Amino acid sequence: MSTISRRGLMLVLSSPSGAGKSTLSRLLTDTDANITMSVSATTRAKRPNEVDGRDYFFVSPARFTEILVEGAFLEHATVFGNQYGTPRKPVEDALASGRDVLFDIDWQGTQQLEQTAKDDLVRVFILPPSRDELERRLRTRAEDSAEVVAARMAKANDEISHWAEYDYIIKNDDVARAHLELQSILSAERLKRRRQTGLVDFVNTLTRS
Amino acid sequence: MSTISRRGLMLVLSSPSGAGKSTLSRLLTDTDANITMSVSATTRAKRPNEVDGRDYFFVSPARFTEILVEGAFLEHATVFGNQYGTPRKPVEDALASGRDVLFDIDWQGTQQLEQTAKDDLVRVFILPPSRDELERRLRTRAEDSAEVVAARMAKANDEISHWAEYDYIIKNDDVARAHLELQSILSAERLKRRRQTGLVDFVNTLTRS
Numbered sequence: 001m002s003t004i005s006r007r008g009l010m011l012v013l014s015s016p017s018g019a020g021k022s023t024l025s026r027l028l029t030d031t032d033a034n035i036t037m038s039v040s041a042t043t044r045a046k047r048p049n050e051v052d053g054r055d056y057f058f059v060s061p062a063r064f065t066e067i068l069v070e071g072a073f074l075e076h077a078t079v080f081g082n083q084y085g086t087p088r089k090p091v092e093d094a095l096a097s098g099r100d101v102l103f104d105i106d107w108q109g110t111q112q113l114e115q116t117a118k119d120d121l122v123r124v125f126i127l128p129p130s131r132d133e134l135e136r137r138l139r140t141r142a143e144d145s146a147e148v149v150a151a152r153m154a155k156a157n158d159e160i161s162h163w164a165e166y167d168y169i170i171k172n173d174d175v176a177r178a179h180l181e182l183q184s185i186l187s188a189e190r191l192k193r194r195r196q197t198g199l200v201d202f203v204n205t206l207t208r209s
Numbered sequence: 210m211s212t213i214s215r216r217g218l219m220l221v222l223s224s225p226s227g228a229g230k231s232t233l234s235r236l237l238t239d240t241d242a243n244i245t246m247s248v249s250a251t252t253r254a255k256r257p258n259e260v261d262g263r264d265y266f267f268v269s270p271a272r273f274t275e276i277l278v279e280g281a282f283l284e285h286a287t288v289f290g291n292q293y294g295t296p297r298k299p300v301e302d303a304l305a306s307g308r309d310v311l312f313d314i315d316w317q318g319t320q321q322l323e324q325t326a327k328d329d330l331v332r333v334f335i336l337p338p339s340r341d342e343l344e345r346r347l348r349t350r351a352e353d354s355a356e357v358v359a360a361r362m363a364k365a366n367d368e369i370s371h372w373a374e375y376d377y378i379i380k381n382d383d384v385a386r387a388h389l390e391l392q393s394i395l396s397a398e399r400l401k402r403r404r405q406t407g408l409v410d411f412v413n414t415l416t417r418s
Contacts, residue, residue, distance in 0.1 A: 125402075127411070128415065131415050160415055163402070163408070163412055164402065166402055167401065169405055170400060171213060180396075184393040184400075185396075187390065187393035187397070188390075191390055191393075193334075193375055193376060193377060199378060202336070203369060203372055206336065206337065206339070206340050206369055207366045
């Protein structure tokens with residue numbers, strides 16, 4: 001009962017803030033041994049609770065530019081003056097050895113991955129169950145002003161407006177169900193013919209005469 | 210917690226005889242209330258244990274030709290002088306109301322469905338675990354001659370040779386696991402953005418200002 005070798009896939013999760021993406025990412029990597037979260041490089045300062053190489057690869061702006069110029073980022077972005085990028089090599093090594101990589105990125109990062117890695121990409125968008133629930137989750141503190149909440153809602157609306165650029169849509173009514181749905185997407189995508197690179201050889205063993 | 214309406218899908222299962230397709234079809238329709246097996250029309254005589262409208266729609270050759278000329282079959286074939294066809298209307302009604310339809314057909318039927326219903330089609334090919342196991346399953350009786358088994362193997366090889374025309378490939382080492390894999394494909398395909406026809410309206414409720 002040999003296993004058919006396959007190429008890994010890149011699972012992209014995007015959602016507005018407050019739709020449960022971080023929880024789902026953690027659940028997925030905790031329960032599935034064959035998928036790991038992609039670790040980004042960043043120029044921002046390390047926070048006390050962060051570990052270099054686990055949370056991020058912390059690099060200087062000069063080093064970041066070097067990597068960028070080498071074409072060694074799969075995607076990159078500047079957020080609040082800090083640079084973030086996905087190093088290409090660890091992802092390519094994982095895919096070549098049949099391991100899957102999870103990306104928690106926004107629609108802009110997803111569009112960049114689409115350019116460099118289309119065939120390996122599985123794009124999933126998580127929607128909140130309702131506008132009221134989204135607003136409740138964005139109103140993190142009782143003293144948040146109407147303006148602060150409105151600004152967060154505007155940002156959420158901007159992210160949501162890109163839902164149609166994704167392959168799969170999960171409405172996160174219930175995190176356990178959403179997790180199962182995400183697992184079914186991962187299981188199914190692993191069974192896609194074009195990812196199962198060992199099939200040609202396996203079929204030859206069935207039909208040799 | 211409203212459900213987003215969706216269009217049904219057409220799940221095609223193909224495999225060589227002896228790969229476990231019938232068992233998997235039954236398991237899937239027994240455990241999933243939203244998918245039913247497509248019922249074909251045929252000109253062959255009803256067998257004692259068969260029920261008209263459940264196993265087949267039994268029709269005269271003249272009636273079959275009428276339906277065919279009207280373009281009311283999604284696919285059709287002649288096997289040992291008997292005609293078989295998939296009536297279009299029940300399938301279209303099911304899809305429009307969000308119900309899924311399972312097809313147990315060969316590569317020729319699958320190619321015809323590809324012409325008429327490409328976007329609704331999810332094509333799954335079931336492979337046996339090994340050549341020895343396939344041969345064991347095709348040698349149904351101890352007294353089968355080498356020629357009979359060889360002829361069945363040749364037919365199986367012909368069917369297997371079309372594996373690359375399918376979207377997903379399941380190697381049936383273990384029927385319980387293959388069933389889970391088939392369910393994950395069905396669950397994932399139901400979450401495809403383009404099948405979730407109610408998404409535009411739902412997203413509007415999230416982002417209205």
